[in-house]
Amino acid sequence: MEHTLEKRYPVNPKDYKLYEEIGEGVSATVYRALCIPLNEIVAIKVLDLEKCNSDLDGIRREVHTMSLIDHPNLLWALCSFTTGHSLWIVMPYMAGGSCLHIMKSAYPEGFEEPVIATLLREVLKALVYLHAHGHIHRDVKAGNILIDSDGAVKLADFGVSASMFDAGDRQRSRNTFVGTPCWMAPEVMQQLHGYDFKADIWSFGITALELAHGHAPFSKYPPMKVLLMTLQNAPPGLDYERDKRFSKSFKEMVAACLVKDPKKRPTSEKLLKHQFFKNARSYDYLARTILEGFASLGERFRVLKTKEADLLVENKALYEDKEQLSQKEYIRGISAWNFNLEDLKSQAALIHDYDDVPNAEDRDGSNGVVGLSPERMSSEMASNSIASSSQEDGPNDLHDLKSSLASFPIKPLQALKGCFDIGEDDEDVNSPNRKGVNQSGSEPFVIKSSRAMDQDASRNEGENSGQSSSLLHQAIPEHKKFLSGPLIPDNAFSPKKVTGNGDRDFPQPKFQSEHNYSGPLLYRQRRETNSPSPEDASEGAVVRRGRFKVTSAELSPKGPTNCILNPVTGGSTNPASLNLSPSAVLPSLQCILQQNTIQREEIVRLIKHLEQTSGKLGDFTEVGINDFLQIAHSSSREKELQFRLLQLQQSIGNLVEELQRQKMKNAQLEKQLNALANNKE
Numbered sequence: 279m280e281h282t283l284e285k286r287y288p289v290n291p292k293d294y295k296l297y298e299e300i301g302e303g304v305s306a307t308v309y310r311a312l313c314i315p316l317n318e319i320v321a322i323k324v325l326d327l328e329k330c331n332s333d334l335d336g337i338r339r340e341v342h343t344m345s346l347i348d349h350p351n352l353l354w355a356l357c358s359f360t361t362g363h364s365l366w367i368v369m370p371y372m373a374g375g376s377c378l379h380i381m382k383s384a385y386p387e388g389f390e391e392p393v394i395a396t397l398l399r400e401v402l403k404a405l406v407y408l409h410a411h412g413h414i415h416r417d418v419k420a421g422n423i424l425i426d427s428d429g430a431v432k433l434a435d436f437g438v439s440a441s442m443f444d445a446g447d448r449q450r451s452r453n454t455f456v457g458t459p460c461w462m463a464p465e466v467m468q469q470l471h472g473y474d475f476k477a478d479i480w481s482f483g484i485t486a487l488e489l490a491h492g493h494a495p496f497s498k499y500p501p502m503k504v505l506l507m508t509l510q511n512a513p514p515g516l517d518y519e520r521d522k523r524f525s526k527s528f529k530e531m532v533a534a535c536l537v538k539d540p541k542k543r544p545t546s547e548k549l550l551k552h553q554f555f556k557n558a559r560s561y562d563y564l565a566r567t568i569l570e571g572f573a574s575l576g577e578r579f580r581v582l583k584t585k586e587a588d589l590l591v592e593n594k595a596l597y598e599d600k601e602q603l604s605q606k607e608y609i610r611g612i613s614a615w616n617f618n619l620e621d622l623k624s625q626a627a628l629i630h631d632y633d634d635v636p637n638a639e640d641r642d643g644s645n646g647v648v649g650l651s652p653e654r655m656s657s658e659m660a661s662n663s664i665a666s667s668s669q670e671d672g673p674n675d676l677h678d679l680k681s682s683l684a685s686f687p688i689k690p691l692q693a694l695k696g697c698f699d700i701g702e703d704d705e706d707v708n709s710p711n712r713k714g715v716n717q718s719g720s721e722p723f724v725i726k727s728s729r730a731m732d733q734d735a736s737r738n739e740g741e742n743s744g745q746s747s748s749l750l751h752q753a754i755p756e757h758k759k760f761l762s763g764p765l766i767p768d769n770a771f772s773p774k775k776v777t778g779n780g781d782r783d784f785p786q787p788k789f790q791s792e793h794n795y796s797g798p799l800l801y802r803q804r805r806e807t808n809s810p811s812p813e814d815a816s817e818g819a820v821v822r823r824g825r826f827k828v829t830s831a832e833l834s835p836k837g838p839t840n841c842i843l844n845p846v847t848g849g850s851t852n853p854a855s856l857n858l859s860p861s862a863v864l865p866s867l868q869c870i871l872q873q874n875t876i877q878r879e880e881i882v883r884l885i886k887h888l889e890q891t892s893g894k895l896g897d898f899t900e901v902g903i904n905d906f907l908q909i910a911h912s913s914s915r916e917k918e919l920q921f922r923l924l925q926l927q928q929s930i931g932n933l934v935e936e937l938q939r940q941k942m943k944n945a946q947l948e949k950q951l952n953a954l955a956n957n958k959e
């Protein structure tokens with residue numbers, strides 16, 4: 279416990295008066311409130327524990343971390359307690375709201391450089407502290423940078439933070455995939471070797487771009503696309519041309535953070551010494567520059583929510599128009615997620631892939647990214663050669679999935695469970711942690727820190743549950759929950775000028791991306807969508823990659839590009855004779871299948887055409903029947919091949935998992951051996 283207790287905050291809901299809503303996240307609603315006995319305005323984050331079944335451990339983690347931290351740039355908890363089925367986390371009220379709120383309300387094109395430098399320096403100080411204390415924040419983004427009325431900056435939201443000193447289950451969680459896709463480091467997505475605090479440095483770099491442009495790179499794309507682009511493309515960065523208004527040192531700082539190899543990223547401590555932060559100014563400067571003339575946080579939040587609701591109605595109409603297109607795009611290109619297909623479909627419907635002006639960060643890094651050292655250039659570019667070429671084709675090519683899949687994480691869905699609502703939890707359902715949490719009815723979530731009250735929460739809960747639950751019923755709208763991230767997608771602003779609060783006119787972005795999928799306030803509809811979708815049936819054979827479905831129709835309609843063809847016979851070579859690894863063979867087999875399918879369809883079309891136009895049914899019927907027989911035959915062969923493919927894919931997956939298990943075992947054994955050896959010495 280590092281805090282010294284200055285004030286005792288009551289852990290009784292009766293002692294708080296909830297005012298207006300000031301924020302909504304994935305799991306919580308945040309209110310401005312009055313702490314009656316202390317006559318102090320606070321913020322209270324209210325989490326409905328019944329709705330957070332799958333992430334109770336995250337909540338416990340958040341509360342725990344918030345209780346331990348003691349740094350001026352980190353948002354700590356004043357106290358917390360359960361009441362009825364809710365957990366209340368009482369925090370200092372940050373009257374300016376999040377940087378994301380501020381940008382969406384008044385700076386849709388991002389902040390000026392001195393503002394960014396000031397904000398980022400404070401965030402970086404928070405990271406230095408967290409990393410030095412063994413914590414990885416794992417969700418650094420503008421939405422989690424809060425500003426007080428005096429310009430003080432605090433990093434918030436420890437819902438997915440992790441401690442580097444954890445053992446067992448928690449260690450394992452660092453091999454899982456948490457955070458928000460746009461801000462997520464490639465090594466977190468890949469799940470290959472785990473990750474460490476350098477993942478925060480990547481997110482920090484992405485946050486820098488977010489603050490500079492008003493949105494994170496790739497934010498207009500759905501999560502899966504973000505994943506592919508982050509893994510394959512050259513890292514995003516500031517562009518010489520587009521970002522002329524920013525200094526060289528800013529560009530270099532961003533480039534230093536956004537290196538794919540985490541080892542090559544600077545530590546937070548080292549980064550803090552970067553020239554760029556010399557431009558940072560005072561809190562007062564922030565308050566004067568970006569907060570002056572603003573309406574109250576509650577009012578701004580209300581306006582943004584109204585706009586968001588209007589946008590949702592608009593998008594719904596758009597979605598219905600484009601449903602056809604979206605299904606095709608997604609089933610073919612990226613395939614379906616078996617847990618939130620509906621979300622992806624609606625997201626896909628909103629993409630104007632071919633009429634968007636690409637953002638600098640969406641373009642080939644070799645054209646636009648600056649500040650790369652020659653050595654970084656070469657290694658990044660080498661590792662991203664596929665990416666570069668695919669980007670040259672255009673960042674919006676949803677069809678080029680063959681190469682994408684080759685470098686795709688083996689367990690992308692499993693990997694994503696930390697940031698999306700996937701049925702399974704991060705942790706073993708049998709883990710003691712989880713069991714404990716599941717009995718939350720009897721488990722108080724009281725922060726046992728010195729800053730927090732050291733009182734018995736369950737006593738309070740018993741005394742006040744009736745009152746508090748009625749309070750909560752009034753306070754929390756049951757029907758809606760939003761995703762985290764940008765409050766208002768970029769197109770929430772009309773193409774004309776928007777008059778903001780306080781009679782300010784705000785210029786609108788010229789080429790603002792139309793939609794922001796990095797987590798706008800979309801209504802949640804995830805868990806309900808696990809059931810098989812109609813597309814599953816309509817799109818023919820489905821090959822499963824773990825929990826990741828890939829349909830045979832996903833391959834590029836442009837025709838195969840990497841089939842292994844026997845130059846002599848013209849037929850496909852038996853991969854076994856080439857001594858190829860299954861992973862090398864699979865794409866080729868898929869190619870061949872795709873080719874067969876296209877050819878078959880072509881033949882059927884031709885036959886039909888001939889039959890119709892000639893009118894000589896008798897002459898052609900026989901041919902047609904023969905061909906159809908062949909087609910039927912090739913169909914069964916195709917099925918057989920698909921079945922084999924499936925088996926191969928499954929065994930690769932199993933082998934990789936086994937390998938990882940063995941690696942972990944080895945590491946543990948090594949540790950034990952070392953410990954034994956040390957003891958003996």
Ligand SMILES: Nc1ncnc2c1ncn2[C@@H]1O[C@H](COP(=O)(O)OP(=O)(O)OP(=O)(O)O)[C@@H](O)[C@H]1O
Nearest residue numbers: 301302303304305306308321369370371372376762
């Ligand atoms: N102490 C505070 N003062 C003012 N506003 C706050 C405070 N805490 C949170 N907010 C606002 O509420 C929003 C949601 O809060 P928070 O991020 O903690 O919820 P969450 O469910 O954990 O969100 P996330 O979607 O990031 O997981 C924040 O983005 C911020 O705008």
